[in-house]
Amino acid sequence: xxxxxxxxxxxxxxxxxxxxxxxxxxxxxxxxxxxxxxxxxxxxxxxxxxxxxxxxxxxxxxxxxxxxxxxxxxxxxxxxxxxxxxxxxxxxxxxxxxxxxxxxxxxxxxxxxxxxxxxxxxxxxxxxxxxxxxxxxxxxxxxxxxxxxxxxxxxxxxxxxxxxxxxxxxxxxxxxxxxxxxxxxxxxxxxxxxxxxxxxxxxxxxxxxxxxxxxxxxxxxxxxxxxxxxxxxxxxxxxxxxxxxxxxxxxxxxxxxxxxxxxxxxxxxxxxxxxxxxxxxxxxxxxxxxxxxxxxxxxxxxxxxxxxxxxxxxxxxxxxxxxxxxxxxxxxxxxxxxxxxxxxxxxxxxxxxxxxxxxxxxxxxxxxxxxxxxxxxxxxxxxxxxxxxxxxxxxxxxxxxxxxxxxxxxxxxxxxxxxxxxxxxxxxxxxxxxxxxxxxxxxxxxxxxxxxxxxxxxxxxxxxxxxxxxxxxxxxxxxxxxxxxxxxxxxxxxxxxxxxxxx
Numbered sequence: 001x002x003x004x005x006x007x008x009x010x011x012x013x014x015x016x017x018x019x020x021x022x023x024x025x026x027x028x029x030x031x032x033x034x035x036x037x038x039x040x041x042x043x044x045x046x047x048x049x050x051x052x053x054x055x056x057x058x059x060x061x062x063x064x065x066x067x068x069x070x071x072x073x074x075x076x077x078x079x080x081x082x083x084x085x086x087x088x089x090x091x092x093x094x095x096x097x098x099x100x101x102x103x104x105x106x107x108x109x110x111x112x113x114x115x116x117x118x119x120x121x122x123x124x125x126x127x128x129x130x131x132x133x134x135x136x137x138x139x140x141x142x143x144x145x146x147x148x149x150x151x152x153x154x155x156x157x158x159x160x161x162x163x164x165x166x167x168x169x170x171x172x173x174x175x176x177x178x179x180x181x182x183x184x185x186x187x188x189x190x191x192x193x194x195x196x197x198x199x200x201x202x203x204x205x206x207x208x209x210x211x212x213x214x215x216x217x218x219x220x221x222x223x224x225x226x227x228x229x230x231x232x233x234x235x236x237x238x239x240x241x242x243x244x245x246x247x248x249x250x251x252x253x254x255x256x257x258x259x260x261x262x263x264x265x266x267x268x269x270x271x272x273x274x275x276x277x278x279x280x281x282x283x284x285x286x287x288x289x290x291x292x293x294x295x296x297x298x299x300x301x302x303x304x305x306x307x308x309x310x311x312x313x314x315x316x317x318x319x320x321x322x323x324x325x326x327x328x329x330x331x332x333x334x335x336x337x338x339x340x341x342x343x344x345x346x347x348x349x350x351x352x353x354x355x356x357x358x359x360x361x362x363x364x365x366x367x368x369x370x371x372x373x374x375x376x377x378x379x380x381x382x383x384x385x386x387x388x389x390x391x392x393x394x395x396x397x398x399x400x401x402x403x404x405x406x407x408x409x410x411x412x413x414x415x416x417x418x419x420x421x422x423x424x425x426x427x428x429x430x431x432x433x434x435x436x437x438x439x440x441x442x443x444x445x446x447x448x449x450x451x452x453x454x455x456x457x458x459x460x461x462x463x464x465x466x467x468x469x470x471x472x473x474x475x476x477x478x479x480x481x482x483x484x485x486x487x488x489x490x491x492x493x494x495x496x497x498x499x500x501x502x503x
Contacts, residue, residue: 045112052105056098068281071245075267075299075320079248081150089143155261164228164262167221169301170203171233171240171253174310176301177203178218181211182335188212191473200340202236208478213337221301221318223265224326230262241305244318246272250304265320272320273297362424364417371396372498373417380425380503392433392497394481398456405451407459415456418498419463429469429502432456437490438477450474456496471501 074083111117168179168187181187188209190196196204205212223229233242235253243250244263251261267275276282276294286293303314321329367373372393379385379393398415399408407415422428434453436445453472461467482489 041113045109048105049109052102055101068279072272072276072279072282074246074248075265075272076247076249077264077266078150078154079246079263080266082248085143085146085150088146092139092143164230165224166230166232167223168232169221169234169242169253170236171242171303171307171314172202172236173238173308174303174314176303176314176316178221178316179203180216180218180330180333182214182216182333183330184211184214186211188215205336207337207340208475214335215337216333216335218333219316221316222326222329223318223320224323225265225268225271225320227323228262228264230260233259233261238307239305240303240307240314243302243304244299245302246299246318252305268320268322269297269299272299362417362420364420366397366413367417368396373414373421376418376421376498376500379500380421380428387500387503389499392499395456395496395498398496400452400455403448405448405455407455411459415459415463419460419465422460422465422469425503427503428500430471431499431501432470432472433497433499434472434474435479435493435495435497436477437493438480438484439490442476446474446476448474449476452496 074080166181166185166187168181170177170179179187188211189206190204191206192204196206201207205215207213231242231251233251233253235255237255239255240253241250242253247263247265249261249263251259253259273294276297277292279294282294282297283292285291286296289296299318299320301316301318303311305311307314362377364373372395375393379391385391395414397413398411400406400411401408422430432453434449434451434456436449438445450473453474457467457470457472460470477484477493480489480493481495482492484490484493
Protein backbone atom coordinates (compact mmCIF):
# COMPACT_ATOMS: atom_id res chain seq x y z
CA UNK A 1 0.00 0.00 0.00
CA UNK A 2 2.85 2.41 0.83
CA UNK A 3 4.45 1.78 -2.55
CA UNK A 4 1.14 2.43 -4.30
CA UNK A 5 0.61 5.71 -2.43
CA UNK A 6 4.12 6.94 -3.27
CA UNK A 7 3.59 6.06 -6.92
CA UNK A 8 0.19 7.84 -6.96
CA UNK A 9 1.72 10.98 -5.39
CA UNK A 10 4.49 11.06 -8.02
CA UNK A 11 1.97 10.70 -10.85
CA UNK A 12 -0.19 13.50 -9.45
CA UNK A 13 2.87 15.74 -8.98
CA UNK A 14 3.86 15.18 -12.60
CA UNK A 15 0.33 16.00 -13.78
CA UNK A 16 0.39 19.27 -11.77
CA UNK A 17 3.69 20.27 -13.41
CA UNK A 18 2.24 19.58 -16.87
CA UNK A 19 -0.84 21.69 -16.15
CA UNK A 20 1.27 24.56 -14.78
CA UNK A 21 3.42 24.48 -17.93
CA UNK A 22 0.35 24.57 -20.17
CA UNK A 23 -1.15 27.47 -18.20
CA UNK A 24 2.13 29.39 -18.48
CA UNK A 25 2.28 28.75 -22.22
CA UNK A 26 -1.31 29.95 -22.75
CA UNK A 27 -0.69 33.09 -20.65
CA UNK A 28 2.36 33.95 -22.76
CA UNK A 29 0.42 33.58 -26.01
CA UNK A 30 -2.38 35.83 -24.75
CA UNK A 31 0.11 38.49 -23.60
CA UNK A 32 2.42 38.76 -26.62
CA UNK A 33 2.81 35.46 -28.44
CA UNK A 34 5.76 36.02 -30.78
CA UNK A 35 7.94 38.10 -28.46
CA UNK A 36 7.31 35.73 -25.55
CA UNK A 37 8.28 32.76 -27.74
CA UNK A 38 11.53 34.43 -28.83
CA UNK A 39 12.37 35.27 -25.24
CA UNK A 40 11.65 31.72 -24.11
CA UNK A 41 13.82 30.32 -26.91
CA UNK A 42 16.72 32.55 -25.80
CA UNK A 43 16.42 31.38 -22.20
CA UNK A 44 16.33 27.74 -23.37
CA UNK A 45 19.66 28.42 -25.05
CA UNK A 46 21.09 29.78 -21.81
CA UNK A 47 19.81 26.75 -19.90
CA UNK A 48 21.39 24.37 -22.41
CA UNK A 49 24.72 26.17 -22.10
CA UNK A 50 24.45 25.95 -18.32
CA UNK A 51 23.61 22.24 -18.59
CA UNK A 52 26.72 21.69 -20.76
CA UNK A 53 28.98 23.25 -18.12
CA UNK A 54 27.21 21.37 -15.29
CA UNK A 55 27.50 18.07 -17.17
CA UNK A 56 31.24 18.45 -17.74
CA UNK A 57 31.79 19.56 -14.15
CA UNK A 58 29.72 16.65 -12.80
CA UNK A 59 31.57 14.15 -15.01
CA UNK A 60 34.93 15.47 -13.83
CA UNK A 61 33.80 15.26 -10.21
CA UNK A 62 32.60 11.66 -10.66
CA UNK A 63 35.96 10.70 -12.12
CA UNK A 64 37.77 12.31 -9.22
CA UNK A 65 35.59 10.65 -6.55
CA UNK A 66 34.99 7.22 -8.10
CA UNK A 67 38.31 6.43 -9.80
CA UNK A 68 40.14 5.71 -6.49
CA UNK A 69 37.33 3.32 -5.48
CA UNK A 70 37.63 1.24 -8.65
CA UNK A 71 39.77 -1.88 -9.00
CA UNK A 72 43.46 -0.93 -8.52
CA UNK A 73 46.23 -1.37 -11.04
CA UNK A 74 46.50 -4.63 -12.99
CA UNK A 75 48.70 -7.34 -11.47
CA UNK A 76 49.30 -9.58 -14.48
CA UNK A 77 51.25 -9.29 -17.72
CA UNK A 78 48.09 -9.47 -19.79
CA UNK A 79 46.30 -7.15 -17.39
CA UNK A 80 48.73 -4.29 -18.05
CA UNK A 81 48.18 -4.65 -21.79
CA UNK A 82 44.43 -4.89 -21.30
CA UNK A 83 44.46 -1.68 -19.28
CA UNK A 84 46.44 0.02 -22.04
CA UNK A 85 43.78 -0.97 -24.58
CA UNK A 86 40.98 0.14 -22.27
CA UNK A 87 42.59 3.48 -21.42
CA UNK A 88 43.41 4.20 -25.07
CA UNK A 89 39.79 3.55 -26.02
CA UNK A 90 38.50 5.69 -23.16
CA UNK A 91 40.75 8.65 -24.08
CA UNK A 92 39.54 8.57 -27.68
CA UNK A 93 35.90 8.28 -26.58
CA UNK A 94 36.37 11.11 -24.06
CA UNK A 95 37.82 13.43 -26.72
CA UNK A 96 34.98 12.66 -29.13
CA UNK A 97 32.41 13.02 -26.32
CA UNK A 98 33.69 16.43 -25.23
CA UNK A 99 33.88 17.79 -28.79
CA UNK A 100 30.49 16.50 -29.93
CA UNK A 101 28.61 17.45 -26.77
CA UNK A 102 30.20 20.89 -26.66
CA UNK A 103 29.24 21.46 -30.30
CA UNK A 104 25.72 20.11 -29.75
CA UNK A 105 24.86 22.34 -26.80
CA UNK A 106 26.72 25.39 -28.12
CA UNK A 107 24.82 25.22 -31.41
CA UNK A 108 21.54 24.97 -29.48
CA UNK A 109 22.55 28.13 -27.59
CA UNK A 110 24.07 30.06 -30.49
CA UNK A 111 21.40 29.37 -33.06
CA UNK A 112 18.25 29.42 -30.94
CA UNK A 113 15.13 30.62 -32.74
CA UNK A 114 14.59 34.39 -32.66
CA UNK A 115 12.90 37.10 -34.66
CA UNK A 116 14.49 37.73 -38.05
CA UNK A 117 16.57 34.51 -38.06
CA UNK A 118 16.19 32.18 -40.99
CA UNK A 119 17.82 28.79 -41.11
CA UNK A 120 20.44 28.22 -43.78
CA UNK A 121 19.67 25.16 -45.88
CA UNK A 122 22.86 23.07 -46.12
CA UNK A 123 21.87 19.63 -47.48
CA UNK A 124 25.12 17.98 -48.50
CA UNK A 125 28.92 18.15 -48.46
CA UNK A 126 31.02 15.32 -49.85
CA UNK A 127 34.19 16.47 -48.14
CA UNK A 128 32.59 16.46 -44.69
CA UNK A 129 31.07 13.03 -45.26
CA UNK A 130 34.45 11.61 -46.28
CA UNK A 131 36.10 13.14 -43.21
CA UNK A 132 33.60 11.83 -40.64
CA UNK A 133 33.58 8.41 -42.30
CA UNK A 134 37.31 7.87 -42.90
CA UNK A 135 38.61 9.16 -39.54
CA UNK A 136 36.35 6.93 -37.34
CA UNK A 137 37.12 3.99 -39.64
CA UNK A 138 40.87 4.44 -39.21
CA UNK A 139 40.60 4.89 -35.43
CA UNK A 140 38.29 1.88 -34.94
CA UNK A 141 40.44 -0.31 -37.23
CA UNK A 142 43.48 0.59 -35.13
CA UNK A 143 41.70 -0.27 -31.88
CA UNK A 144 40.46 -3.59 -33.31
CA UNK A 145 43.95 -4.47 -34.56
CA UNK A 146 45.45 -3.74 -31.14
CA UNK A 147 42.79 -5.88 -29.45
CA UNK A 148 43.20 -8.81 -31.86
CA UNK A 149 46.99 -8.73 -31.43
CA UNK A 150 46.72 -8.97 -27.64
CA UNK A 151 43.97 -11.61 -27.91
CA UNK A 152 46.06 -13.86 -30.16
CA UNK A 153 49.06 -13.40 -27.88
CA UNK A 154 47.01 -14.31 -24.82
CA UNK A 155 45.68 -17.52 -26.41
CA UNK A 156 48.80 -18.54 -28.32
CA UNK A 157 49.20 -22.18 -27.24
CA UNK A 158 52.60 -22.64 -28.90
CA UNK A 159 54.10 -19.71 -27.00
CA UNK A 160 53.06 -20.94 -23.56
CA UNK A 161 55.64 -21.91 -21.01
CA UNK A 162 55.65 -25.70 -20.81
CA UNK A 163 56.61 -25.52 -17.12
CA UNK A 164 53.66 -23.35 -16.14
CA UNK A 165 51.48 -24.25 -13.18
CA UNK A 166 48.15 -25.89 -13.94
CA UNK A 167 45.13 -25.34 -11.69
CA UNK A 168 41.78 -26.99 -12.30
CA UNK A 169 38.70 -24.99 -11.29
CA UNK A 170 35.18 -26.41 -11.44
CA UNK A 171 32.17 -24.16 -10.83
CA UNK A 172 28.90 -25.25 -9.29
CA UNK A 173 25.99 -23.54 -7.60
CA UNK A 174 27.31 -21.80 -5.54
CA UNK A 175 30.96 -22.62 -5.04
CA UNK A 176 34.33 -23.03 -6.72
CA UNK A 177 36.18 -26.36 -6.44
CA UNK A 178 39.91 -25.80 -6.94
CA UNK A 179 42.11 -28.85 -7.55
CA UNK A 180 45.92 -28.89 -7.54
CA UNK A 181 47.94 -31.77 -8.95
CA UNK A 182 50.25 -32.16 -5.95
CA UNK A 183 54.00 -32.65 -6.04
CA UNK A 184 54.03 -34.94 -9.09
CA UNK A 185 52.51 -32.20 -11.26
CA UNK A 186 50.03 -34.65 -12.82
CA UNK A 187 46.28 -34.68 -12.36
CA UNK A 188 44.46 -37.94 -11.83
CA UNK A 189 41.79 -38.81 -14.38
CA UNK A 190 38.16 -37.87 -13.83
CA UNK A 191 35.26 -40.09 -14.89
CA UNK A 192 32.11 -38.05 -15.40
CA UNK A 193 29.25 -40.46 -14.83
CA UNK A 194 26.73 -41.33 -12.12
CA UNK A 195 28.87 -44.14 -10.76
CA UNK A 196 31.92 -41.99 -10.04
CA UNK A 197 30.39 -38.60 -9.12
CA UNK A 198 29.13 -38.94 -5.56
CA UNK A 199 28.60 -36.62 -2.57
CA UNK A 200 32.07 -37.57 -1.34
CA UNK A 201 33.67 -37.32 -4.81
CA UNK A 202 31.99 -34.40 -6.54
CA UNK A 203 34.63 -34.20 -9.26
CA UNK A 204 34.39 -37.88 -10.20
CA UNK A 205 38.10 -38.47 -9.60
CA UNK A 206 39.29 -41.92 -10.61
CA UNK A 207 41.01 -43.12 -7.43
CA UNK A 208 42.47 -46.11 -9.30
CA UNK A 209 44.68 -43.67 -11.21
CA UNK A 210 47.85 -43.29 -9.13
CA UNK A 211 48.30 -39.72 -10.39
CA UNK A 212 45.24 -38.75 -8.32
CA UNK A 213 46.72 -39.91 -5.02
CA UNK A 214 48.46 -36.60 -4.29
CA UNK A 215 45.82 -34.28 -5.80
CA UNK A 216 44.18 -31.95 -3.30
CA UNK A 217 41.38 -29.39 -3.09
CA UNK A 218 42.32 -25.91 -1.90
CA UNK A 219 40.13 -23.44 -0.04
CA UNK A 220 42.15 -20.59 -1.60
CA UNK A 221 43.86 -20.20 -4.96
CA UNK A 222 47.62 -19.88 -4.46
CA UNK A 223 49.69 -18.49 -7.34
CA UNK A 224 53.39 -17.71 -7.69
CA UNK A 225 54.64 -14.27 -8.68
CA UNK A 226 56.29 -14.36 -12.11
CA UNK A 227 55.16 -17.93 -12.88
CA UNK A 228 52.52 -18.45 -15.59
CA UNK A 229 49.50 -20.50 -14.52
CA UNK A 230 47.05 -22.30 -16.79
CA UNK A 231 43.50 -22.43 -15.46
CA UNK A 232 41.46 -25.39 -16.74
CA UNK A 233 37.81 -24.53 -16.23
CA UNK A 234 34.54 -26.44 -16.13
CA UNK A 235 31.04 -26.30 -14.67
CA UNK A 236 28.76 -28.92 -13.18
CA UNK A 237 25.33 -27.36 -13.55
CA UNK A 238 24.70 -23.98 -15.20
CA UNK A 239 26.80 -21.35 -16.94
CA UNK A 240 29.28 -19.60 -14.64
CA UNK A 241 32.05 -17.11 -15.37
CA UNK A 242 35.56 -17.22 -13.89
CA UNK A 243 36.51 -13.58 -13.24
CA UNK A 244 39.76 -12.32 -11.71
CA UNK A 245 39.22 -8.54 -11.76
CA UNK A 246 42.68 -7.60 -10.48
CA UNK A 247 44.29 -9.76 -13.19
CA UNK A 248 41.92 -8.44 -15.89
CA UNK A 249 40.89 -11.88 -17.09
CA UNK A 250 37.49 -13.53 -17.44
CA UNK A 251 36.40 -16.80 -19.01
CA UNK A 252 33.05 -18.59 -19.02
CA UNK A 253 32.72 -22.00 -17.36
CA UNK A 254 30.41 -24.03 -19.58
CA UNK A 255 28.86 -27.40 -18.58
CA UNK A 256 30.24 -30.12 -20.83
CA UNK A 257 32.71 -27.84 -22.66
CA UNK A 258 36.14 -27.36 -21.05
CA UNK A 259 37.64 -23.88 -21.35
CA UNK A 260 41.03 -22.52 -20.32
CA UNK A 261 43.31 -19.49 -20.25
CA UNK A 262 46.66 -18.63 -18.72
CA UNK A 263 47.89 -15.64 -16.78
CA UNK A 264 51.18 -14.53 -15.24
CA UNK A 265 50.95 -12.71 -11.86
CA UNK A 266 53.32 -9.78 -11.40
CA UNK A 267 52.58 -8.61 -7.84
CA UNK A 268 52.26 -10.58 -4.62
CA UNK A 269 49.39 -9.91 -2.25
CA UNK A 270 51.77 -8.31 0.27
CA UNK A 271 53.33 -6.07 -2.40
CA UNK A 272 49.88 -4.96 -3.49
CA UNK A 273 48.94 -4.09 0.08
CA UNK A 274 52.14 -2.03 0.41
CA UNK A 275 51.30 -0.17 -2.81
CA UNK A 276 47.74 0.55 -1.68
CA UNK A 277 48.99 1.83 1.68
CA UNK A 278 50.33 4.86 -0.26
CA UNK A 279 46.98 5.61 -1.93
CA UNK A 280 44.71 8.16 -0.18
CA UNK A 281 41.40 6.29 -0.43
CA UNK A 282 42.93 3.00 0.73
CA UNK A 283 44.33 4.79 3.78
CA UNK A 284 40.82 5.61 5.00
CA UNK A 285 39.33 3.52 7.80
CA UNK A 286 36.94 0.74 6.91
CA UNK A 287 34.01 1.11 9.37
CA UNK A 288 33.40 -2.66 9.30
CA UNK A 289 36.91 -3.59 10.45
CA UNK A 290 38.14 -0.41 12.10
CA UNK A 291 41.41 -0.68 10.12
CA UNK A 292 42.80 1.06 7.04
CA UNK A 293 41.30 -0.49 3.92
CA UNK A 294 44.66 -1.56 2.51
CA UNK A 295 45.32 -3.91 5.44
CA UNK A 296 42.36 -6.14 4.57
CA UNK A 297 42.87 -6.05 0.81
CA UNK A 298 42.86 -9.38 -1.01
CA UNK A 299 42.64 -10.61 -4.59
CA UNK A 300 39.47 -12.52 -5.29
CA UNK A 301 37.83 -14.85 -7.76
CA UNK A 302 34.21 -13.94 -8.51
CA UNK A 303 31.47 -15.35 -10.71
CA UNK A 304 30.54 -12.78 -13.38
CA UNK A 305 27.53 -14.73 -14.69
CA UNK A 306 24.14 -14.56 -12.95
CA UNK A 307 23.86 -18.24 -11.98
CA UNK A 308 21.08 -18.31 -9.37
CA UNK A 309 19.81 -16.78 -6.16
CA UNK A 310 23.13 -17.20 -4.29
CA UNK A 311 25.28 -15.99 -7.19
CA UNK A 312 26.68 -13.22 -4.97
CA UNK A 313 28.31 -15.83 -2.72
CA UNK A 314 30.53 -17.37 -5.41
CA UNK A 315 33.77 -15.80 -4.24
CA UNK A 316 37.16 -17.28 -3.41
CA UNK A 317 40.32 -15.62 -2.18
CA UNK A 318 43.35 -15.59 -4.47
CA UNK A 319 46.79 -15.36 -2.84
CA UNK A 320 49.92 -14.47 -4.83
CA UNK A 321 53.16 -15.46 -3.09
CA UNK A 322 56.82 -16.11 -3.81
CA UNK A 323 58.03 -19.54 -4.95
CA UNK A 324 59.42 -20.32 -1.50
CA UNK A 325 56.13 -19.42 0.21
CA UNK A 326 54.23 -21.51 -2.33
CA UNK A 327 56.46 -24.54 -1.72
CA UNK A 328 55.89 -24.22 2.02
CA UNK A 329 52.12 -24.03 1.50
CA UNK A 330 52.19 -26.99 -0.87
CA UNK A 331 54.05 -29.16 1.65
CA UNK A 332 51.27 -28.61 4.21
CA UNK A 333 48.41 -29.75 1.97
CA UNK A 334 46.68 -33.09 2.50
CA UNK A 335 45.81 -35.21 -0.53
CA UNK A 336 42.13 -36.01 -1.00
CA UNK A 337 43.01 -39.66 -1.44
CA UNK A 338 44.19 -39.90 2.17
CA UNK A 339 40.71 -39.06 3.46
CA UNK A 340 38.84 -41.43 1.16
CA UNK A 341 41.12 -44.42 0.62
CA UNK A 342 39.79 -46.26 3.68
CA UNK A 343 36.32 -46.23 2.14
CA UNK A 344 37.40 -47.45 -1.30
CA UNK A 345 37.17 -51.13 -2.25
CA UNK A 346 40.41 -52.61 -3.47
CA UNK A 347 40.45 -53.14 -7.21
CA UNK A 348 41.13 -56.79 -7.92
CA UNK A 349 40.88 -58.95 -10.98
CA UNK A 350 39.20 -62.09 -9.69
CA UNK A 351 39.24 -65.40 -11.49
CA UNK A 352 37.12 -67.79 -9.44
CA UNK A 353 38.92 -70.95 -10.45
CA UNK A 354 38.13 -72.62 -7.13
CA UNK A 355 34.40 -71.98 -7.43
CA UNK A 356 32.53 -75.15 -8.24
CA UNK A 357 30.20 -74.46 -11.10
CA UNK A 358 26.82 -76.21 -10.90
CA UNK A 359 25.68 -78.28 -13.80
CA UNK A 360 24.33 -75.77 -16.28
CA UNK A 361 21.08 -76.22 -18.11
CA UNK A 362 22.24 -73.66 -20.66
CA UNK A 363 23.66 -75.00 -23.89
CA UNK A 364 27.24 -73.74 -23.75
CA UNK A 365 29.58 -74.40 -26.66
CA UNK A 366 33.24 -75.06 -26.02
CA UNK A 367 33.09 -73.74 -22.45
CA UNK A 368 35.55 -75.25 -19.98
CA UNK A 369 34.33 -76.21 -16.52
CA UNK A 370 36.44 -73.42 -15.02
CA UNK A 371 35.85 -71.05 -17.93
CA UNK A 372 34.25 -67.66 -17.62
CA UNK A 373 30.80 -68.93 -18.63
CA UNK A 374 30.47 -71.46 -15.79
CA UNK A 375 32.11 -69.11 -13.27
CA UNK A 376 29.63 -66.41 -14.22
CA UNK A 377 26.66 -68.77 -13.89
CA UNK A 378 27.90 -69.92 -10.49
CA UNK A 379 28.23 -66.32 -9.29
CA UNK A 380 24.75 -65.40 -10.55
CA UNK A 381 23.13 -68.45 -8.92
CA UNK A 382 24.93 -68.01 -5.59
CA UNK A 383 22.62 -65.83 -3.49
CA UNK A 384 25.27 -65.55 -0.77
CA UNK A 385 27.64 -63.64 -3.08
CA UNK A 386 26.47 -60.01 -3.37
CA UNK A 387 27.19 -57.81 -6.36
CA UNK A 388 30.32 -55.71 -5.80
CA UNK A 389 32.96 -53.79 -7.77
CA UNK A 390 35.82 -56.17 -7.10
CA UNK A 391 34.67 -59.45 -8.65
CA UNK A 392 35.68 -59.59 -12.30
CA UNK A 393 35.79 -62.53 -14.72
CA UNK A 394 38.24 -62.70 -17.61
CA UNK A 395 37.18 -63.83 -21.07
CA UNK A 396 39.49 -66.57 -22.29
CA UNK A 397 38.44 -66.89 -25.95
CA UNK A 398 37.90 -63.33 -27.15
CA UNK A 399 40.45 -62.39 -29.80
CA UNK A 400 41.08 -59.08 -31.56
CA UNK A 401 43.12 -58.15 -34.58
CA UNK A 402 46.52 -56.80 -33.52
CA UNK A 403 46.37 -53.17 -32.50
CA UNK A 404 42.70 -52.90 -33.45
CA UNK A 405 39.27 -53.15 -31.84
CA UNK A 406 38.03 -55.64 -34.46
CA UNK A 407 36.87 -58.98 -33.03
CA UNK A 408 38.03 -62.11 -34.82
CA UNK A 409 35.48 -64.65 -36.03
CA UNK A 410 36.58 -67.28 -33.46
CA UNK A 411 35.29 -65.00 -30.69
CA UNK A 412 31.68 -65.65 -31.69
CA UNK A 413 31.38 -68.93 -29.80
CA UNK A 414 32.07 -67.34 -26.41
CA UNK A 415 29.93 -64.31 -27.25
CA UNK A 416 27.03 -66.66 -28.11
CA UNK A 417 27.50 -68.35 -24.72
CA UNK A 418 27.29 -64.95 -23.00
CA UNK A 419 24.09 -64.18 -24.88
CA UNK A 420 22.61 -67.52 -23.77
CA UNK A 421 23.51 -66.79 -20.13
CA UNK A 422 22.00 -63.30 -20.27
CA UNK A 423 18.84 -64.59 -21.94
CA UNK A 424 18.48 -67.22 -19.21
CA UNK A 425 18.91 -64.51 -16.52
CA UNK A 426 16.99 -61.46 -17.82
CA UNK A 427 17.61 -59.41 -14.64
CA UNK A 428 21.41 -59.58 -14.93
CA UNK A 429 23.37 -56.50 -16.03
CA UNK A 430 27.09 -56.43 -16.84
CA UNK A 431 30.03 -54.03 -16.84
CA UNK A 432 32.62 -54.79 -19.55
CA UNK A 433 36.20 -53.64 -18.95
CA UNK A 434 38.95 -53.43 -21.55
CA UNK A 435 42.68 -53.64 -20.73
CA UNK A 436 46.03 -53.56 -22.55
CA UNK A 437 49.69 -54.09 -21.74
CA UNK A 438 51.98 -51.10 -21.12
CA UNK A 439 53.65 -51.06 -24.54
CA UNK A 440 53.17 -47.72 -26.29
CA UNK A 441 51.63 -44.47 -25.10
CA UNK A 442 49.25 -44.65 -22.15
CA UNK A 443 46.68 -42.45 -23.93
CA UNK A 444 46.69 -44.73 -26.98
CA UNK A 445 46.35 -47.81 -24.78
CA UNK A 446 43.42 -46.27 -22.94
CA UNK A 447 41.69 -45.43 -26.22
CA UNK A 448 42.24 -48.92 -27.64
CA UNK A 449 41.00 -50.64 -24.47
CA UNK A 450 37.87 -48.49 -24.47
CA UNK A 451 37.19 -49.23 -28.13
CA UNK A 452 37.61 -52.98 -27.55
CA UNK A 453 35.27 -53.01 -24.55
CA UNK A 454 32.67 -51.12 -26.54
CA UNK A 455 33.15 -53.46 -29.50
CA UNK A 456 32.20 -56.42 -27.26
CA UNK A 457 29.19 -54.49 -25.99
CA UNK A 458 28.12 -53.67 -29.55
CA UNK A 459 28.45 -57.33 -30.59
CA UNK A 460 26.28 -58.50 -27.69
CA UNK A 461 23.69 -55.88 -28.65
CA UNK A 462 23.69 -57.17 -32.23
CA UNK A 463 22.92 -60.60 -30.84
CA UNK A 464 19.81 -59.32 -29.06
CA UNK A 465 20.96 -58.07 -25.64
CA UNK A 466 19.44 -54.73 -24.63
CA UNK A 467 21.93 -51.88 -24.45
CA UNK A 468 20.53 -50.86 -21.06
CA UNK A 469 21.88 -54.13 -19.57
CA UNK A 470 25.46 -53.43 -20.66
CA UNK A 471 28.08 -50.86 -19.79
CA UNK A 472 31.59 -50.71 -21.27
CA UNK A 473 34.74 -48.83 -20.30
CA UNK A 474 38.45 -49.00 -21.07
CA UNK A 475 41.15 -48.92 -18.38
CA UNK A 476 44.25 -49.00 -20.60
CA UNK A 477 47.34 -50.49 -18.95
CA UNK A 478 45.94 -50.14 -15.42
CA UNK A 479 45.47 -53.17 -13.15
CA UNK A 480 47.82 -55.66 -14.82
CA UNK A 481 47.35 -59.33 -13.92
CA UNK A 482 50.65 -60.39 -15.45
CA UNK A 483 54.23 -59.15 -15.59
CA UNK A 484 54.56 -56.60 -18.40
CA UNK A 485 58.28 -57.43 -18.62
CA UNK A 486 57.50 -60.79 -20.21
CA UNK A 487 55.58 -61.64 -23.37
CA UNK A 488 53.39 -64.11 -21.48
CA UNK A 489 52.55 -61.46 -18.87
CA UNK A 490 51.74 -58.87 -21.52
CA UNK A 491 49.45 -61.34 -23.26
CA UNK A 492 47.53 -61.85 -20.00
CA UNK A 493 47.15 -58.10 -19.59
CA UNK A 494 45.61 -57.71 -23.05
CA UNK A 495 42.12 -58.85 -22.06
CA UNK A 496 38.42 -58.17 -21.69
CA UNK A 497 36.88 -58.62 -18.23
CA UNK A 498 33.28 -58.53 -17.11
CA UNK A 499 31.56 -58.09 -13.75
CA UNK A 500 27.95 -58.37 -12.66
CA UNK A 501 26.37 -55.03 -11.72
CA UNK A 502 22.88 -56.40 -11.09
CA UNK A 503 21.44 -59.86 -10.66
